Amino acid sequence: MNYPDGIIVALTILGLVGIGIYAIIVSRNLIKIVVGMQIMVKGVLLAFVLAGRVSGNIGLGQSLALTVIVVDTIVAVVALALTVQVHKRFGSLDPQALTTLRR
Numbered sequence: 001m002n003y004p005d006g007i008i009v010a011l012t013i014l015g016l017v018g019i020g021i022y023a024i025i026v027s028r029n030l031i032k033i034v035v036g037m038q039i040m041v042k043g044v045l046l047a048f049v050l051a052g053r054v055s056g057n058i059g060l061g062q063s064l065a066l067t068v069i070v071v072d073t074i075v076a077v078v079a080l081a082l083t084v085q086v087h088k089r090f091g092s093l094d095p096q097a098l099t100t101l102r103r
Contacts, residue, residue: 013046020037024036028094041068
């Protein structure tokens with residue numbers, strides 16, 4: 001069976017975004033949540049490149065993907081730095097430990 005490249009990439013996009021959302025929803029560890037966000041963003045990157053290819057302007061899709069890579073790296077670094085600070089303060093990486101911040 002031969003499938004078009006676009007279908008394979010679209011299924012990969014859906015898989016990556018689905019795995020990322022699942023990791024964010026199910027995980028009880030802040031580091032795993034950050035990794036889930038990273039996986040989901042990689043699916044969005046593929047979507048940008050595929051959209052550029054389908055529209056015939058692949059350069060635009062690639063430049064958007066590059067911009068998202070830079071921003072995503074900064075977000076991941078800040079999120080992991082906050083995770084380290086949460087671990088130092090609360091001694092746990094469980095997101096439920098943050099509920100004490102509301103009091």
